[in-house]
Amino acid sequence: MQQIARSVALALNTLPKPHRVMLGSLTAMTLAVAIWQPLITHHDQNKETLVRKIELEASQHLTGTDASEPDDQTTPLPDDDLPADQKETESTQYAKEYTVSSGDTLSSVLNQYGIDLSNINALVGSDGALRNLNVGQSLNWQVTADGELDTLDWEISRRETRHYTRRPNGTYSMERQLQQGEWQDNRLAGTVKGSFASSAQQAGLSASEIASVIKALQWQMDFRKLRSGDQFSTIFSREVLAGKRMQSQLQAVRVRSAGKDYYAFRAEDGKFYDQNASGLAKGFLRFPTAKTYRVSSNFNPRRQNPVTGRITPHRGVDFAVPIGTPVLATGDGEVVVANAKGGAAGKYVAIRHGRQYMTRYMHLSRLLVKPGQKVKRGDRIALSGNTGRSTGPHLHFEIWINNQAVNPLTAKLPRMEGLTGKERKTYLAQVKAWQSQLTF
Numbered sequence: 001m002q003q004i005a006r007s008v009a010l011a012l013n014t015l016p017k018p019h020r021v022m023l024g025s026l027t028a029m030t031l032a033v034a035i036w037q038p039l040i041t042h043h044d045q046n047k048e049t050l051v052r053k054i055e056l057e058a059s060q061h062l063t064g065t066d067a068s069e070p071d072d073q074t075t076p077l078p079d080d081d082l083p084a085d086q087k088e089t090e091s092t093q094y095a096k097e098y099t100v101s102s103g104d105t106l107s108s109v110l111n112q113y114g115i116d117l118s119n120i121n122a123l124v125g126s127d128g129a130l131r132n133l134n135v136g137q138s139l140n141w142q143v144t145a146d147g148e149l150d151t152l153d154w155e156i157s158r159r160e161t162r163h164y165t166r167r168p169n170g171t172y173s174m175e176r177q178l179q180q181g182e183w184q185d186n187r188l189a190g191t192v193k194g195s196f197a198s199s200a201q202q203a204g205l206s207a208s209e210i211a212s213v214i215k216a217l218q219w220q221m222d223f224r225k226l227r228s229g230d231q232f233s234t235i236f237s238r239e240v241l242a243g244k245r246m247q248s249q250l251q252a253v254r255v256r257s258a259g260k261d262y263y264a265f266r267a268e269d270g271k272f273y274d275q276n277a278s279g280l281a282k283g284f285l286r287f288p289t290a291k292t293y294r295v296s297s298n299f300n301p302r303r304q305n306p307v308t309g310r311i312t313p314h315r316g317v318d319f320a321v322p323i324g325t326p327v328l329a330t331g332d333g334e335v336v337v338a339n340a341k342g343g344a345a346g347k348y349v350a351i352r353h354g355r356q357y358m359t360r361y362m363h364l365s366r367l368l369v370k371p372g373q374k375v376k377r378g379d380r381i382a383l384s385g386n387t388g389r390s391t392g393p394h395l396h397f398e399i400w401i402n403n404q405a406v407n408p409l410t411a412k413l414p415r416m417e418g419l420t421g422k423e424r425k426t427y428l429a430q431v432k433a434w435q436s437q438l439t440f
């Protein structure tokens with residue numbers, strides 16, 4: 001009976017796409033859709049699945065097959081004693097359920113139950129993946145009255161089952177059945193005490209969920225600067241399949257820090273926007289100057305020093321810029337270095353943009369910013385110069401992505417425009433619903 005109950009549960013969970021069960025006023029309606037849809041649109045398919053599994057269970061009782069012992073082909077079947085005219089009506093087909101254990105192969109499993117090698121070869125011919133069974137997977141198969149392997153179900157994981165059916169010509173067709181769990185929206189909120197990560201963990205967020213919150217708000221705020229008493233509220237869609245959490249997706253987040261609210265919401269395109277449907281990553285300028293200047297030395301991680309002969313990576317690009325040219329921040333961010341003393345780099349500035357990006361500007365003559373200062377894209381941060389180890393007036397410019405220097409002239413930089421038109425309208429309606437749920 002456990003098998004049947006599980007089959008019913010799986011059938012109900014077989015949704016064509018993730019269904020997000022919303023909290024609040026949408027709950028009842030969405031739930032109705034989630035339950036209604038598989039039963040209506042896949043009515044026949046699910047009915048078949050159920051009937052087949054139930055038959056399977058029943059026929060198992062009839063033949064009394066035992067998982068620990070192969071069928072003995074020499075022992076007469078119970079219906080051998082039946083009169084010949086009754087044999088026609090009694091099915092002699094049987095079904096078997098098997099859990100793969102260490103050392104099993106498809107042919108070793110099926111062979112011990114008397115399945116012909118030609119059937120096994122035809123199966124593998126239809127799907128070579130059957131050569132790689134894993135411990136714990138389950139196999140269910142049915143044999144016809146004349147001993148041919150009729151169908152085989154290979155439950156690869158909770159997510160995927162492959163169903164093989166014998167064709168009249170002896171080959172097998174394969175059908176994949178992907179099980180989708182139920183998506184449910186969860187509101188998780190808390191108050192910061194100590195670090196954000198530990199506070200969020202206390203509120204029930206997993207490590208990857210915490211990372212997704214920090215990433216969604218990376219352009220607006222620095223989580224390391226949250227203070228005790230700051231508040232956060234999040235909505236995650238979590239997929240639950242057979243009682244286990246499969247995956248999770250951040251839908252909406254609100255953080256209140258020092259009395260100010262920061263928001264990010266996921267749009268249909270999977271990207272995050274703020275409460276006004278504006279893009280959160282504001283995009284970068286390609287060049288740190290108002291005009292473009294000649295490149296005097298390219299980015300070259302394998303550059304050989306002409307004097308010493310050593311490999312000294314050139315982690316940026318040099319522009320032939322006259323001394324005193326205004327140098328601009330190429331993106332919104334925070335100044336992390338404003339070094340006026342100068343070593344080889346001369347006077348230089350480094351700016352952090354969100355979590356992944358950093359830009360650096362070297363050989364400057366005068367600094368116009370201080371460490372910790374917030375800057376906007378296009379702000380003047382310094383005047384160019386010829387300080388440090390430099391053979392002439394130039395601006396050395398670097399872009400780092402995830403702690404790796406990249407070519408500033410070709411690097412992929414975030415460009416996020418806001419939503420417009422219909423997408424914007426849909427998004428703002430969704431934001432309204434979410435905002436009312438993002439309570440502390």
Ligand SMILES: [Zn+2]
Nearest residue numbers: 316317318396
């Ligand atoms: Zn350089």
